[in-house]
Amino acid sequence: MATMKFLCDTKRCIECNGCVTACKNENDSALEWGIQRRRVVTINDGVKGEASISVACMHCTDAPCEAVCPANCFYKTEDGLTLHNKDTCIGCGYCLYACPFGAPQFPKRGAFGSRGKMDKCTFCAGGPEEDHSDAERQKYGANRLAEGKLPMCAELCATKSLLAGDAEIVSSIFRERVAYRGSNSAIWG
Amino acid sequence: MNRWFKQLGLVLIVALTTAFSAVSFAQSAPAAETEGQIWSQLKAGATGETTSHGQFHNQPINTYDLRLLDVRSDWLAPGLMLALFGMIIIFVVFIKINGISKLHGGFSGKMVYRWSKFDVSIHWLGAIPCLLLILTGLVLLSGRYFFQPYIGEGMWASMVYGAKQVHDVMAIPFMIGWALMTVLWAKNQLPKLYDLKWMMVVGGYINFGPFKGKHPDAGFANAGEKLWFWAFAAFGLVISASGMLLLFPNLFEPSRTLSLIALILHSVSAIIITAFSIVHIFMATVMSEGGMECMVSGYCDETWATQHHNLWFDEIKENGTLKYKDQA
Numbered sequence A: 001m002a003t004m005k006f007l008c009d010t011k012r013c014i015e016c017n018g019c020v021t022a023c024k025n026e027n028d029s030a031l032e033w034g035i036q037r038r039r040v041v042t043i044n045d046g047v048k049g050e051a052s053i054s055v056a057c058m059h060c061t062d063a064p065c066e067a068v069c070p071a072n073c074f075y076k077t078e079d080g081l082t083l084h085n086k087d088t089c090i091g092c093g094y095c096l097y098a099c100p101f102g103a104p105q106f107p108k109r110g111a112f113g114s115r116g117k118m119d120k121c122t123f124c125a126g127g128p129e130e131d132h133s134d135a136e137r138q139k140y141g142a143n144r145l146a147e148g149k150l151p152m153c154a155e156l157c158a159t160k161s162l163l164a165g166d167a168e169i170v171s172s173i174f175r176e177r178v179a180y181r182g183s184n185s186a187i188w189g
Numbered sequence B: 001m002n003r004w005f006k007q008l009g010l011v012l013i014v015a016l017t018t019a020f021s022a023v024s025f026a027q028s029a030p031a032a033e034t035e036g037q038i039w040s041q042l043k044a045g046a047t048g049e050t051t052s053h054g055q056f057h058n059q060p061i062n063t064y065d066l067r068l069l070d071v072r073s074d075w076l077a078p079g080l081m082l083a084l085f086g087m088i089i090i091f092v093v094f095i096k097i098n099g100i101s102k103l104h105g106g107f108s109g110k111m112v113y114r115w116s117k118f119d120v121s122i123h124w125l126g127a128i129p130c131l132l133l134i135l136t137g138l139v140l141l142s143g144r145y146f147f148q149p150y151i152g153e154g155m156w157a158s159m160v161y162g163a164k165q166v167h168d169v170m171a172i173p174f175m176i177g178w179a180l181m182t183v184l185w186a187k188n189q190l191p192k193l194y195d196l197k198w199m200m201v202v203g204g205y206i207n208f209g210p211f212k213g214k215h216p217d218a219g220f221a222n223a224g225e226k227l228w229f230w231a232f233a234a235f236g237l238v239i240s241a242s243g244m245l246l247l248f249p250n251l252f253e254p255s256r257t258l259s260l261i262a263l264i265l266h267s268v269s270a271i272i273i274t275a276f277s278i279v280h281i282f283m284a285t286v287m288s289e290g291g292m293e294c295m296v297s298g299y300c301d302e303t304w305a306t307q308h309h310n311l312w313f314d315e316i317k318e319n320g321t322l323k324y325k326d327q328a
């Protein structure tokens, strides 16, 4: 099976936040107030070396979130995605501490800021519920992969900075771009 | 650093940066100046501007030593299992071979005042939550390796959810009990020279060999109890402080890496407190005949006092603070 990956080409990202909006719209049914699965971060804003990068869950192979979760709610799909089961999640927050990309986010619950169930990018592949069921839509949002489609954020990226799909294909597209640009300094700036 | 990302399966990006770096170095010197600059800034944890209000969302990448996660799953999780069940097994075997410490000459029936009602209540204020924290903490740390494989999915989900809820609530009375005990009891727990001798003969609890029949000197608390007291004071502090960071992240706003370190320190302290707790419980309930009464009524039998805490008994007899329970 394929191994799905994201790649964000910082040379192309224009910080339009189109991916953020696309994600919010596509997965609206599952996103509680304040949850944002994808974000665009601009470093060196306004000065030399400015660059923007779109970040969400990177679906790590040896995922730290999976290693640390006390409830063991993460699972790997045959597409190499790291998804989780919200029914088992206890909202402990360990995955947020362990995730290098700050992907897990929590709806605020309770008096002392205790956390609700974790939400993160699903690569638009839903969750453990039956494909396209109401339960899946309510808890995890869209399941585009089951329809043979790729993630909405990458599909709607106007500059095709954000690439999503089979790792082999994504990297060959990127390699081609780099070759065309002609210099390594054109990769990350 | 490259190994770090490989482990996450981000081979893609890393492979590309390394594959092309050779090319650019060969090409021209000026190119090398900006070479991979953005990437290295990101790897170093650069923060920037974002429209998201999500937690930590202004930082694309946060790195830390991934071995922390292995320490937790490979050492601490089995470690807590051993501290609980291993210690119980060791103690049961020990008592089978060694037998318990009987009161010589049996109970006198005369009950000596030892703890106030308040002392007894703060003991249980700390102790009952402590037991529940150990059991629920065990589910959180070791459950997915040692319990989940043997039970159903639904049962596991309620077990781990219940563990978190009970753990969060019990933390509060535990900390109050811990603080009161630590502050109010410390003066009776200061180490004395005779504690060394107590240690040399293992408190006189060994019923065979050269140790048999020994009754070393002990004041209000014996050396073993003192060791437990100070371990409880110290690791109780570590477990409370690290627990507070995990329980009230909004109050203290710890970094993610600090939270992971707190998690490790919390579990290390849990292992130590658990192992000591098992010894403590066995000593009080089974090993030392008549010991449990102290934390039930606050009084102890006179024979128990002379056998296990002779210096204390001599002292209160001498200075007139010896008080017997009214025989109804």
Ligand code: HEM
Pocket: A070, A092, B072, B080, B129, B130, B131, B133, B134, B136, B137, B138, B140, B141, B163, B164, B165, B167, B168, B171, B172, B174, B175, B239, B240, B241, B242, B243, B244, B246, B247, B263, B264, B266, B267, B270, B273, B274
């Ligand atoms: C005898 C006392 C205690 C023991 C034996 C204990 C044990 C544990 C263990 C083993 C874990 C799991 C750690 C891991 O998964 O790596 C844990 C988690 C946790 N502990 Fe404790 N703990 C104790 C006291 C406390 C106290 C006093 C607090 C709060 C101030 C606290 C707050 C927490 C929190 C917040 C977690 C994270 C899971 C959750 O959100 O429920 N603990 N504890």
Ligand code: SF4
Pocket: A056, A057, A058, A059, A060, A063, A064, A065, A066, A082, A098, A099, A100, A101, A102, A103, A104, A120
């Ligand atoms: S949540 Fe974080 S650690 Fe887990 S797979 Fe996604 S990026 Fe990796």
Ligand code: SF4
Pocket: A068, A069, A070, A071, A072, A073, A084, A088, A089, A090, A091, A092, A093, A094, A095, A096, A104, A118
């Ligand atoms: S918050 Fe949920 S998913 Fe994250 S580590 Fe805790 S139980 Fe697992």
Ligand code: SF4
Pocket: A022, A023, A024, A026, A027, A037, A038, A056, A120, A121, A122, A123, A124, A125, A151, A152, A153, A154
């Ligand atoms: S893959 Fe889907 S869920 Fe993930 S960030 Fe893109 S749109 Fe959102």
